[in-house]
Amino acid sequence: MRRIRNPLVEHQIDLELQLKRRSFTSSHHRRRRLPLVIILWSFLVRMRRGPIPDDDDAVPKKGKVVTTKPPPILLDELIAEILLRIPARSLVPLRNSVCRSWRTLISSSQFAKDHLRRSMAVDPGLTHPLMAYYSQTYSYPIIGVFSVRSVMENPPHEPTKVVPYEGRRFRLIIGSCNGLLCLHDEERQDGFIISHRAMLWNPCTGFTSQPLEIGGLLCTCGFGYDHVNDKYKLFAILDNKSRMFTFGPKSTWRTIQDFSRNFRDGNYRGCQVNLVGLFVSGTGTLNWLFHRYLSFVWVLSLDLVKETFNQFSLPNRDSDDDHRVTPQLGILRDCLAVCYETKKTHWTVWLMKEYGVPQSWTKLAIIPHHPLLGRRPLSLQPIYMLKDVLLAIAPSGKFVLCNLNDGSIDIPNIDSSTDGMPKLGPLTRNVSARKFQLYHESLVSPFHFGLPSCSSEMRLIKPSL
Secondary structure, eight states: OOOOOOHHHHHHHHHHHHHHHOOOOOGGGGHHHHHHHHHHHHHHHHHHHEEEETTTSSSSOTTTTOOOOOOOOOOOHHHHHHHHOHHHHHHHHHHHSSOHHHHHHHSHHHHHHHHHHHHHTTTGGSSSSSEEEESSSOOSSSSEEHHHHHHHHTTSSSSSSOOOEESSSSEEEEETTTTTTEEEEEEEEETEEEEEEEEEEEEOOEEEEEOOEEEEEOOOOOEEEEETTTEEEEEEEETTTTEEEOOOOTTTTTEEOOOOHHHHHSSSOOOESSSOOOEETTTTTEEEEEETTEEEEEEEEETTTTTTTEEEHHHHHHHSSSTTTTOOEEEETHHHEEEEEEETEEEEEEEESTTTTTEEEEEEEEEEOOOOTTTTTTTTEEEEEETEEEEEEOTSEEEEEEEETTOEEEOOOOOOTSSSOOOOTTTOOOOEEEEEEEEOOOOGGGGGTOOOOOOOSSSEEOOOO
16 A cells, blocks of 8 residues: 555644643653654554454454544654654653664664754754753762753752762763763773773763763863764863864864963963863854953954854943953854843843854843852853743853843752762752753764763762652
8 A cells, every 4th residue: 555645643642742842841842742652552452463354344344344444554754754843852762662673763873863954943842951960079970960040940848859870980070062972081990091081971861972082181172063964073272282183983083273372462362261161063163262351351262163263353442340240151043142240239131143254243232240149250040042041151150140121130940959969068058069951852873973872871870769
């Protein structure tokens, strides 16, 4: 029988999903799409059982020919279209629990790319923003993870739980891109460092790459994605040289254009604010903030495609601003963002609408000083924005929720009591002893680009009963 694509069925599925999404909340994300999976599974079961008898002819009668209906036909491409509309975290258990064809489909590199592309361009609800962190003061071999959406949507009496993952040793987070976290660790023998290694980890799928020798300590560095050549790259300054490491079957360091000369010449001599470059999705760039006596501030940008550097200025500051307060760089709505203290009375958040074009800096928000925010020689650090609420780290060292409509400031309720880092104290009280990295869930895994992978380097710590 020739299989015919039925646009009406696809349209009906799409309408059903849209109606379900309108009632979506972070605490009920599994219920939202589960009925669709059950429907699809029932189709597959019925197809395996063979022809389906007519209802009136379920019991054969004397002298009457029993007729049967042909089994329902669900095209492979239609199954793929349905699965592309399911969040990454819900697809992971389906990968190993339904059938071999689903496992092959969900595990494929192309499906992971299609799902990621759809989540970024069509349905951001498919990929949940999460926050990963590690201890900066103690060598806990643990990375804590919590849901950013829950932090921003849960009522104050409902805390957001931290989920801890334990590794074989203490690891730093260099950066994140397309659901992958780039981790750095040191291998020691008899108390001495014998090697520095990097590893990619997708907390959603659980897969990690095998640790790769990288030859030195990473200070100025960054991790991102070259979307033109479909390559994941790690940049670092090693032995006073700018190096680029491409993850793949033959991962090696290459020397590229010198990083240091881009901020040590006469026009751009200054101080580096952030050691780890911020990756801006869609532009293929890593970005570092520099300043000269805090009166002149600019961004140094590394194009991961061309592997060349560029510079552009930040919004002009008023002459009566306190230039002793360091601005903070961030990513909001997939755009580069910066926050200044203005006139010693408020913070101003700017958004770069067109990347690399200084004239496109647009004022996004003005946040007045507030007792909960504190006053230090640091600006507010923008983290994530959901509708008109901004999640940020305040100079007081706390996570804060800034409502840009009514100007209210709230402290989110984050329960870190089970994160395995007891010496750090509650996360709600202070975040300064931790280093944070925002990432989005995806199905992208290291084995998609030729890296040997395993699932034993990082394991979920289940809560004790």
